[in-house]
Amino acid sequence: ALCLSIKCNKSRDITVSLCFIIRHGAGDRVKRKHVSIHYKNAISRGRHKQLVPPLKKKKAQKHYLKRVTLFVALYDYEARTEDDLSFRKGERFQIINSTEGDWWDARSLTTGGSGYIPSNYVAPVDSIQAEDWYFGKLGRKDAERQLLSTGNPRGTYLIRESETTKGAFSLSIRDWDDVKGDHVKHYKIRKLDSGGYYITTRAQFDTLQQLVQHYSESADGLCFNLTGVCVNYIPDTMGLSHDAWEISRDTLELEVKLGTGCFADVFYGTWNGTTKVAVKTLKPGTMSPESFLEEAQIMKKLRHDKLVQLYAVVSEEPIYIVTEYMGKGSLLDFLKDGEGRGLKLPNLVDMAAQVAAGMAYIERMNYIHRDLRSANILVGDNLVCKIADFGLARLIEDNEYTARQGAKFPIKWTAPEAALYGKFTIKSDVWSFGILLTELVTKGRVPYPGMNNREVLEQVERGYRMPCPQDCPISLHELMLQCWKKDAEERPTFEYLQAFLEDYFTATEPQYQPGDNL
Numbered sequence: 001a002l003c004l005s006i007k008c009n010k011s012r013d014i015t016v017s018l019c020f021i022i023r024h025g026a027g028d029r030v031k032r033k034h035v036s037i038h039y040k041n042a043i044s045r046g047r048h049k050q051l052v053p054p055l056k057k058k059k060a061q062k063h064y065l066k067r068v069t070l071f072v073a074l075y076d077y078e079a080r081t082e083d084d085l086s087f088r089k090g091e092r093f094q095i096i097n098s099t100e101g102d103w104w105d106a107r108s109l110t111t112g113g114s115g116y117i118p119s120n121y122v123a124p125v126d127s128i129q130a131e132d133w134y135f136g137k138l139g140r141k142d143a144e145r146q147l148l149s150t151g152n153p154r155g156t157y158l159i160r161e162s163e164t165t166k167g168a169f170s171l172s173i174r175d176w177d178d179v180k181g182d183h184v185k186h187y188k189i190r191k192l193d194s195g196g197y198y199i200t201t202r203a204q205f206d207t208l209q210q211l212v213q214h215y216s217e218s219a220d221g222l223c224f225n226l227t228g229v230c231v232n233y234i235p236d237t238m239g240l241s242h243d244a245w246e247i248s249r250d251t252l253e254l255e256v257k258l259g260t261g262c263f264a265d266v267f268y269g270t271w272n273g274t275t276k277v278a279v280k281t282l283k284p285g286t287m288s289p290e291s292f293l294e295e296a297q298i299m300k301k302l303r304h305d306k307l308v309q310l311y312a313v314v315s316e317e318p319i320y321i322v323t324e325y326m327g328k329g330s331l332l333d334f335l336k337d338g339e340g341r342g343l344k345l346p347n348l349v350d351m352a353a354q355v356a357a358g359m360a361y362i363e364r365m366n367y368i369h370r371d372l373r374s375a376n377i378l379v380g381d382n383l384v385c386k387i388a389d390f391g392l393a394r395l396i397e398d399n400e401y402t403a404r405q406g407a408k409f410p411i412k413w414t415a416p417e418a419a420l421y422g423k424f425t426i427k428s429d430v431w432s433f434g435i436l437l438t439e440l441v442t443k444g445r446v447p448y449p450g451m452n453n454r455e456v457l458e459q460v461e462r463g464y465r466m467p468c469p470q471d472c473p474i475s476l477h478e479l480m481l482q483c484w485k486k487d488a489e490e491r492p493t494f495e496y497l498q499a500f501l502e503d504y505f506t507a508t509e510p511q512y513q514p515g516d517n518l
Contacts, residue, residue: 070109071095071122072130075234080274081241085115093122102238116242120235128159128208133229135160141353141502142305143172144184147230149382154182155227159189159208167191169208171199171215174230175223185223236324238303240271240311245300246293247271247312249320254279258329268325277311280321289315296321299390302365306358308378308388326378326386334379336444345473345518346505347383348440353501354385359433360494362390363426370424372432373413374439411453412446416460417488427488433497434483441472441518471518475508 071093079086087093087108096114097105104122107114123129129136135143138160147156154176162168169189176182187199189211197211198204200221205211212226219225239245254267258278263286267279282292293315300310314320331351334340355377362369369376369390376389409419415431417423435447448456448466465484468477479500485491492500505512 069095070125071106072125073117073122074130075121077118077121078274079115080272081116081244083116084241085113085117087111087117092125093117100242103242118237120238131159131209132232133157133159133212134208135230135232137161139163139357140170140172140186141357143170143186145350145382145384146232147172147174147184148182149231151231153227155224156230157226157228158230159212162188165190169197171222172230173223173226187222236309238309239300240275240277240322245312246315247322249314249316252277252279252314252320252322254281259333271312271322276325278323278325280323282317282319282321284317287319289317289319292319298367302362302367302390304358304361306354306386307361307390308386323388324386326380326384328379328381330375331377331379331385332374332439332444335374335439338379340379341443343383343443344514345441345512348518349476349501349504351379351383351385352437352440353498353504355387355436356433356494356498356501358385358387359429360498362387362429363494368424368426369429369432370418371410371413372429372436373410374436374444377436409453412448412456415488416457416486419457420461425488426494427491430483430491430494430497431488433494434480437476437480437483438466438469441469441476445469471515473509473512476504 073087073089073091073093076088077084077086085106085108087110091108091110093106093108095104095106098119102119103116104119105114106117106122128134135146135158138146138158140163143158143160146152147158152174154174156174158172160170160172162170165188168191171187171189173185173187174182175185189197189199189208191197192204196204196206197208199211199215203214203220205214214220215222216226240247251272252269253271253273254269256268258266258268260266264280264282267281269277269279271277293313296310296313296315303309308326309324310321311324312322314322328334328338331340335343355372359369359372367390369387371389372387376387378386378388380386411419413432413435415428418425418428418431438447439445448459451459463486465481468474479492479497482490482492483497500508
């Protein structure tokens with residue numbers, strides 16, 4: 001057994017006392033061994049120093065470092081606050097404190113500097129996580145999206161965790177042929193009981209690094225030899241910085257107004273003079289600051305690569321909501337007036353699949369969006385789509401909105417049980433997703449053209465459903481109709497919708513040929 005006690009005096013000295021209790025033989029005899037370690041002035045300026053014994057000799061320091069897992073930077077990072085540490089890809093770190101989750105207190109062995117670093121920007125030295133070709137928990141569809149983006153020639157590859165086999169990996173390679181054109185092939189990398197790896201049993205390797213080296217030199221049965229690592233996106237940090245959640249309004253500079261709505265304006269801006277952000281400024285009286293702050297605590301825990309990340313809040317009125325910035329704006333504007341006007345069906349279905357993936361996560365987390373429509377989906381580079389404004393609709397205190405009447409309430413996107421009786425569930429979100437599908441294939445047309453809100457409510461209650469849009473495949477319209485089932489429980493799950501849309505052109509429409517519009 002082990003007993004531990006930690007004491008701190010007024011001089012900021014810390015004493016760590018350890019007591020080892022060892023039982024001898026089959027009897028009740030025990031042996032106790034006491035060890036005490038003293039740390040002088042261990043706490044300084046509100047930040048914890050590294051709790052290691054003072055090692056004066058270089059030999060002792062080297063011995064200590066050997067016992068510590070060192071980390072290496074996967075990307076460059078520029079400090080955003082005085083407490084942060086700037087670093088370059090390849091720098092090595094000793095982690096001082098990793099108990100705070102998303103931001104670690106670290107010391108660079110390259111520069112000697114210390115400060116907070118984003119934990120998702122580093123990996124243990126000599127681990128596969130530190131390899132450029134390792135993409136971790138990347139799904140099959142996202143692997144295809146990244147490999148098929150511009151800048152990746154034939155033979156570009158990545159390795160990721162297998163979605164179907166625990167402990168195995170998948171090798172994804174960009175290929176080309178006369179029939180399919182550019183496409184991606186996936187190979188299962190299996191693990192031997194002895195610890196090695198193989199794709200085919202006739203070629204086995206001790207490490208993944210050796211496997212990559214082998215197939216870089218020769219295709220040896222694969223579709224193509226490995227020519228280069230897939231271009232990777234620098235990930236967002238989890239939050240703006242260490243301990244930056246409720247922030248001061250003074251730290252935000254609002255630079256360009258991006259849009260205006262009934263309840264808020266949206267700006268492109270900068271936080272702390274260092275970081276690009278989007279800022280939603282709520283009009284006074286829109287919602288209770290107390291209710292918002294409570295909901296925001298839940299919202300910030302929802303983390304998925306298809307959800308816009310909530311960075312920080314200004315909790316006094318006017319409330320500011322600070323999120324990651326998506327350069328292409330809302331999906332609605334993108335489809336109507338932007339680059340989206342020329343998109344064909346494969347791109348549109350892929351965007352729908354991304355939204356379904358984000359909503360499937362919200363479904364798994366037992367959360368509800370309540371206002372799912374193209375205006376609340378944001379678009380980034382490479383047609384990346386992310387869901388915004390999840391959960392906010394519940395907090396709006398406007399009388400006209402809460403009565404679910406008038407121009408401010410999105411009747412045309414809302415399931416009848418939610419519009420008439422206020423019964424919002426994940427299944428009412430599924431209804432809204434069906435409406436969003438019509439927005440995609442019509443490039444942002446308002447649903448139920450020629451009908452006002454009252455007419456829509458009446459007609460939908462009588463069983464009316466929008467007909468198949470022009471050039472839209474029947475199979476996609478049938479999916480919309482499933483989303484609009486009167487009985488909410490008969491509507492599909494978002495998990496099903498994601499799978500259906502991700503496999504749409506292999507399982508449902510393999511003979512698709514592009515037309516004038518889609």
